[in-house]
Amino acid sequence: QLEALDFPSEALNTEVTMVVTGEPPGAMEEELDNEEEEESSSEVIDSLYLLDVLRVSAILEDIVDQLSILGYIIPVQYERKQSVNQRTSHERISMASSRRKASPLATKEKSMVQETKHRGQDSIFKKPTRQTMMTLEILKKIQNDRQYFSDVIANAMKEMQESGSFQSLLDALGKERDSKMNFHEVITREEKGRRKIKSLQKQLIDVKKERQMQVQNGNEYIAHLKDQLQEMKAKTNMENLYMKRNAELQVTQTQKKCNRAEELLLEEIEKLRMKTEEENRVHMEIEMFLKKEQQEKLEFWMEKFDKDTEAKQNELNALKAAKAADLSHLQELAKTIREYEQVIIEDRMEKEKTRKKLEQDDLELKSIVKLQAWWRGTVVRKEIGGFKMPKKEKDDSKDSKGKEKEKRRGKK
Structure with a gap:
């Protein structure tokens, strides 16, 4: 395939580098782009004609060819399953070429695609290649991305040729957009974390400086306190000596005062003892008098209680007899009232009958x-x-x- 395309042999040893510039899109911009792409995709799917299908298929086939060429350009030791990819690319190219030959409307599009293809290849090989040292991981990633992109374009081309739509391409773009957004979010979080770490390190340095200043000030303050402590010790020793002598003098004076106060208290105790004996004697006499008076009053109140109890019992018996008499009288009155009520009811019934009879007679007379x-x-x-x-x-x-x-x- 490379010989058929007439590529120079020098192009096989070139290395490809990918540079991504610019800032990642924001969340709002990504949402707007998604909405616009969804609207535009729905419009394209609804209004896609056969001529457009052929044009897009030719462009997609050209992209698949360029990706397969890129797979040959990458060093051989880092490629994966190159033979399988070549077979699939040959099959796709043969299918696309057979379909383009079958449609008469694809002649102009084919010539245009070939021109754009040669122009793109010339521009690619005319550019100076940058000789860079690429690691194994970068080459593997490039190869995987190329293979994935080639599969996506091939599926889109197949779907375009079969049903005239490219929904699989839109789905793949949506997945890539989501992964890109996640990648940019991770980068943003990492940058924020680095900024936060730098700010925390700066704060840590400031805190260390502040702590050193505090320690230095503390040491100076400790030295000052030690000087004051020495002065206070000397002053305290002098005060202790003075207080000791003063305390001894006060103790002597206090002992004299205590002895005098003790004598006065002994005299007071003797007076209180005599007064207590007198109060005890008076208390005994008062207690005997009160007991005697209490006994007399107790006998008086017991006798009065018996008399009052007997009188109240007699009154209670009289009240019970009066209650029984009143109860019998009330029963007789109730019986009389019931008889009167019966008579009144009978009289009312009789009057009602008479009234109804008079009304009936009057009605008969009128009739x-x-x-x-x-x-x-x-x-x-x-x-x-x-x-x-x-x-x-x-x-x-x-x-x-x-x-x-x-x-x-x-x-x-």
């Missing part, structure tokens, strides 16, 4: 009067029996009278 009036009118109108209708001159007067009678009957 009889109405019936008689109706019968008389019928006899007159029908000329039953000896009744005859009057002459026509008197019809008006009779009509008026009949109307008055009917009005009266209606009122009744």
Whole structure:
């Protein structure tokens, strides 16, 4: 494949370096980009025609070819499964070329893709290559990224050729965007941690300086206190000597005062002892008098209690007898009241019956009067029996009278 593309042999030994510049996008910018890409992708999927499908397929095929070429450019000792990748790339190229030959609309797009392909390759190989020392991990990462990108483009090209959409490419972009955001978040947290560590180290240095100043000030203060302690010791020794002599003198004077106070207290104790004996004698006499008086009052109150108890018992018996008499009287009154109530109820029932009977008689009388009036009118109108209708001159007067009678009957 390399010989068919006419690549120079010098290009096989070149090394590729990737430089990422710029600041990572913010969270709000990433969300806006995601929304815009989702909207644009939905619009593209809805409005994608056959010509656009062929163009995009050609571009994707060109990308797959360039990625496979990049896989050959990378040193051989760091490549993984190169034979498998070559087979898959050959199969993809053959499938894409066969489909492009089958469609007549792809001729112009094919020529344009070939031109862009040669221009891109010329620009790539004309650029000066930077000889750098690359570690094993970097080369492995480049190879893995190239292989992953090649698989994503191949899947997108296959989906584009089959269904005319590229949803798998959008899904892969979304996953890469999420991983990129996570990577940028990790970098941001690491930078914040480094700044925090630097600030903490600076604070630690400041604290150490402050502690050293405090220790120096403390040492100076300790030396000053030691000097004061020496002065205080000398002063204390002199004060102790003075206080010792003063205390001895005060003890002597206090002993004299105590001896005199002891004599006075002994005299006072003797007086109090005599006074206590006198008070004890008086107390005994008062106690005997009070016991005697208590005994007399106890006998008096016991006798009075017995008399009062007997009188109250008699009153209680009289009250019980009066209660029994009142109870019997109340029972008789209750019996009389029940009889009166029964008589009143019977009288009310009798009056109610009489009232209903009078109402019934009055109603029957009114009905009889109405019936008689109706019968008389019928006899007159029908000329039953000896009744005859009057002459026509008197019809008006009779009509008026009949109307008055009917009005009266209606009122009744």
